[in-house]
Structure formats: C-alpha cells, structure tokens
Amino acid sequence: MKLSSIALALALGAISSSALAQSMAIENVMIAANGDNAAVENATVVITDGVISAINPASVNAELVVDGRGKILTPGFIAAMNNLGLTEVGMVAATRDDREEKADISFDPSPAFNPKSALQAYARQGGVTSAIVAPSGGKGTFKGLTFAVDLSSEFDGWMVTELGALASVGYHDKGSRVSDIKAIVDLLDNAAKPSDDKEDKEPKAQARLAKALVDGDMPLLVRVDRAADILQLLRLKDDYAQLNLVLVGVAEATKVAQQIAAAKVTVLINPMDNLPGSFDSLTPTLERAAQLHQAGVQMAFVGPSAHNLKRIRYYAGNAVANGLPSEAALAAITSSVAQVFGLQAGRVAVGQKADLALWSADPFEYDSKLESLWINGEAVSLESRQDKLRERYTGASERPRAYRY
Numbered sequence: 001m002k003l004s005s006i007a008l009a010l011a012l013g014a015i016s017s018s019a020l021a022q023s024m025a026i027e028n029v030m031i032a033a034n035g036d037n038a039a040v041e042n043a044t045v046v047i048t049d050g051v052i053s054a055i056n057p058a059s060v061n062a063e064l065v066v067d068g069r070g071k072i073l074t075p076g077f078i079a080a081m082n083n084l085g086l087t088e089v090g091m092v093a094a095t096r097d098d099r100e101e102k103a104d105i106s107f108d109p110s111p112a113f114n115p116k117s118a119l120q121a122y123a124r125q126g127g128v129t130s131a132i133v134a135p136s137g138g139k140g141t142f143k144g145l146t147f148a149v150d151l152s153s154e155f156d157g158w159m160v161t162e163l164g165a166l167a168s169v170g171y172h173d174k175g176s177r178v179s180d181i182k183a184i185v186d187l188l189d190n191a192a193k194p195s196d197d198k199e200d201k202e203p204k205a206q207a208r209l210a211k212a213l214v215d216g217d218m219p220l221l222v223r224v225d226r227a228a229d230i231l232q233l234l235r236l237k238d239d240y241a242q243l244n245l246v247l248v249g250v251a252e253a254t255k256v257a258q259q260i261a262a263a264k265v266t267v268l269i270n271p272m273d274n275l276p277g278s279f280d281s282l283t284p285t286l287e288r289a290a291q292l293h294q295a296g297v298q299m300a301f302v303g304p305s306a307h308n309l310k311r312i313r314y315y316a317g318n319a320v321a322n323g324l325p326s327e328a329a330l331a332a333i334t335s336s337v338a339q340v341f342g343l344q345a346g347r348v349a350v351g352q353k354a355d356l357a358l359w360s361a362d363p364f365e366y367d368s369k370l371e372s373l374w375i376n377g378e379a380v381s382l383e384s385r386q387d388k389l390r391e392r393y394t395g396a397s398e399r400p401r402a403y404r405y
Helices: 003-013 118-124 178-192 204-214 227-234 253-263 288-294 306-321 326-332 335-341 385-394
Strands: 023-031 040-048 051-055 064-067 072-075 077-082 128-133 142-150 159-168 220-224 245-249 266-269 299-301 356-359 370-375
Touching: 023 356, 072 077, 077 306, 077 335, 118 128, 118 306, 118 385, 128 306, 128 370, 159 178, 159 204, 159 335, 178 204, 178 227, 220 227, 227 245, 227 253, 245 253, 253 266, 253 288, 266 288, 266 335, 288 299, 288 326, 299 306, 299 326, 299 335, 306 326, 326 335
Parallel strands: 023 064, 023 072, 077 128, 159 220, 220 245, 245 266, 266 299
Antiparallel strands: 023 040, 040 051, 072 356, 128 142, 142 159, 356 370
8 A cells, every 4th residue: 555545544444344333422531641642531532433523522412422430541552563463373384474585675464464363352452452563574684564453353454554664784693784784775875866867776666665765755664773773874864854764672772862862763662671682782771761751762662572462551561660651651552653653543632543442540550451442433352362262161061171162
C-alpha cells in the first residue's frame, strides 16, 4: 500500500465485516493522562462506527452504554517492532515468515501475516489492540518494511503497509560495520540525485522507497546500539534535511542524549534492557527511559517478543518505577508510537480510532485487571489459547485426566 493510501486505509479499516454497534458510550470513567494530555475525570466517551465521535457531549443517545465508574480508560496499547503474525513457534522454521536471507529495502512480509495466530488473543489480555510488525530481514543492511495491524483476528482487519524501512548498523562476525553505514548513504545519495543524473542502479521498487525516505514520506528505522554509531547516523540529518530518522534499540543512547534531542530524532527503546548484550551495548540501565525523557529525547517503547506482548504494560510500569512519569510511559506505548508511524490512533480523542482499554485501576500496576477491550469500537474476546488449555486439563470430565481433549 502506498503512503498516499494510508488515510483511506484508516477510514476503511475502522469498519470490519463484523457487526459494529452504531454507537456506544463509556460513562463516568477517568481518561488516563497521556503525554501532554492531562487526565480527565468523570468523562463520557462516545464511539460511532468504530471512531471516537465525542467526549463529554451535552447529551448522550447511544445504543449501548458502559458504566466506567471507578475505572480507568486508556488507548489500546500499540506493540512496536515485533514479528506478531509472522511467526508462531520461534524454533520451527515452517512457522516463520519474518526473515528472508536476501532481503533488501523492498522486502514486504505483510502478505504472510496470519490474523488467526494464537498469539493475538494472548496479547489482547495485556490491553494490546494493534502492532507494528517488523521483519527480521537477512544478511544485508536493510531488513525490509514494517506494517501495522490490529489484533481483531479478522481476515479483513485493519492493515497499513510500508510504514517504515528497517536497517541495521553494528558489528559483524565477518567484515566491518562501515559496510552498513555505506549501504545507507549510497541508497540515500542515489535517491537524492537529480533524475537526469541518476544511474539506474536500483530496481524500481527500491528506487521508489529510497525516494520516500529522502523526502521524509516514510521513516528510516535503524537498529543501532553503540554511541559512536548513533552519532554517525545523526550526521545523515545534515545531508538530508527531510529524512525522518528513527533509531531502534540505542542501548548507549544516554551517552549522546543531548545530540539526539538536538537532532529531533525519535528513539524506540526496550525499557527493560539493562545488561550488556555485546561490545556495542555496554551501558544500558533501567533508568535509561527516564534519563532520555529528562534530556528531551522523543521516545517510544518496543516491548517483548510476539509471544509475550501482553507484558508490555509491565515494561512501561518498570520504566515508571525507575523515574519516568506515568503519562510519558503511557504515551510511549500509545500516542508516541502512533506519531512515529503516522497513525490516527493511540489517544482518547475525537476522530481517533476507537481502540480502547478499560482497567480496574492503574494499568501499570501488576494486580490491575483489564475489564474490557475494544478494537474499532467493537468489544473483543479476552480469552486466550492458554485459558482454553487450562480449562481442558483442569475442568470436570468423565474421562481420565490423561485422556482429556
């Protein structure tokens, strides 16, 4: 899907083939503080055809009314940079479609996405309503294209493709990291040349995507950890003013936080990374999210693997426990992710996609319970495969325990 089609996809994706309630109101609820938006108490949120149509209207005439008294309403969480729907069992190659050895910038894994993956229901239990799915790529610098999906488990669910091109800069078992930086620079340089001076070196698809990067129409996502490499990538902003550079991982970002903030580059970090993973990542700490926030760095979170996406709220909660303001942590798994990828989601606001989660208390507290979850304004099941297995093997049955099915 071309970037010019995103707005249309958002509009069409908000209505699935499943029957949507024409209108619904959640009353007497507290809308959680999110980024720069303060908390709103005793709020009424009206949803019409899968979109938030009003907040605190003078009167409510809805077909379905939900009492949110004593509960907290948040946007549905957006799990970023995982392989949800592209892998089912990590150690079984036949269930993995996220990697292609010869991947380049044009590798688009979205046609392989499986909306019926059992991992989706498990993720929904943690308030996750959508995901930014990323390829693992191959041996080259460029790993492929990211795309966004909802977790409705419907074949005609919401999907937006070509949301970012993913590359990687770092150590190599053989060769030098210089090859990664050169590959990125060469691609951007060739795209930036005037058309009459350009050598036709890339296939048409690669040339189109490279031009989108140079023009800032699509973010360039680069996995990088070492502080020195981060600085090398920041220099790209000097040569390509429109480049929308997003850095992923950035274990050593606190060493160069001021430079990242000055370049107005967004980082996607895992707030639970706190141990050295290689010689490129010697200094990650649990305080990293708070330190980057304090330095003014624009930030969003990546979370667990596709098999554990429900834990993303605990990742955010640990960032809060280590100094990050709660409203910044919520933004890091909702509105900030949506902003990076240009999605009309991630906030409880008029005109936003009605992906919402209703909590018994602070969602970052371990013992808080997810009461209800809506995707495109429709309530979705919170039962997972694990729940069904528990019932299968612990429920009453006339069969001996070993024979239950």
